[in-house]
Amino acid sequence: ITASHTVIPEESTPQGRLWLSDIDQVVRLRHTPTLYVYKPKQNTEKAIETLKNSLSKILVHYYPVAGRVCYTEGARLELNLNAKGAILLEAETEKTIHDYGDFSPSDSTKELVPTIDYNEPIEEIPIFVVQLTRSH
Template identity: 55%
Template sequence: MVTVKCSYTVLPSEPTPKGPFWLSDIDQPAPWTHVPTIYIYKPNQNLDDFVERMRESLSKILVHYYPLAGQLRWTEHSRLELDCNEKGATLLVAESPKTLDEYGNFEPNHTITELFPQVDYSKSIEETHLFLAQLTRFSCGGLSLGLAMTHSLVDGVSAIHFVNSWAKLARGETLKEEELPFLDRTVMRSPDPPAAPRFDHKAYEFMPMPLILGSSDNIAERKKETSVALLPLSSDQVLKIKNKANEETAVSSLVRATRPYSRYEAITAHIWRSGSKARNHDKQQPTTVRFVGDMQID
């Protein structure tokens, strides 16, 4: 069992902007629970001053990524916004009696969760830190860094940028101007009054998310922790699922496909249908699957 030895609240090393921080419409649907990520380091480095270096570098990187040192809150219009109040981030230092080999391939399960900082969701959203990190030393001398970051502020790309920048500061390097984050989300604010759509959105990306039948809001659902699972699929299994999806479409009179389903579409539909069944929803319960694509505009 992993034992937490000490806990630190790490504050930005310099004063940062304070006050309300506007979150865009794209940020609103994201669960404000924390997404776990883990980094594993083999036992071949000097760890004597590692904890102190991580504390100092985290304090420095929070100056540039100061929203992560704030806290979320609800506005009177039931929107999420960020309170930049320099409450800081959590850094835990823990020890495990196990070796790295005993964790195998670190497949998501109940054992590996002890390597991540645990968030107390019984507290109000206004009391919860947005970024938590846990350094765990293993008996073999290895180390893991488990992170928990709220999806309301970061996506996968921005999380990687944050970790890479933190790593540079931990190594004693400095950040270049082009490596600093752009934090102003008001560039995504819609005009007032909103402009008319330029084309017909046949999909439902701009429709309100469906509610659980009998519920008047989705706040309870957004409080639920993110589930993580590993689904290994061989090339033969992927091909079988894809072929089955296209065969069913070919014989169905309800669906008219203009092209065969891709592997991605077939696997996504299979996972979503299986997940919907596992949740035992009412047969009339509307559900929506969403996926996010990153784009870069030069």
């Protein structure tokens, strides 16, 4: 990881709290890793700025993912619509796309998706984390 950016919604968004469903109360909170691979069409420095700007714009419409999960006084999980933002990570690797083979889950492909520290207080863990990994 070479840089980390907190990206907040471009405009103010609704504030408040949303209760999570009963199933959300019993399922362990985890992020879903998803990997997309693209051939670069532009300078990757410009790609980071493009991602920051577009993420900031889309968070206006999808503002819940800019919030944080928290507990109520009754120990029920809910979503705090506090616009703390999504996280955009920049990373670099010496590997080429061919070094990852068929992209089956492995220690090698794990470096291509964000690592979330679930030891942090739940109120500090971002809901949405994106990583752009540059290959040399």
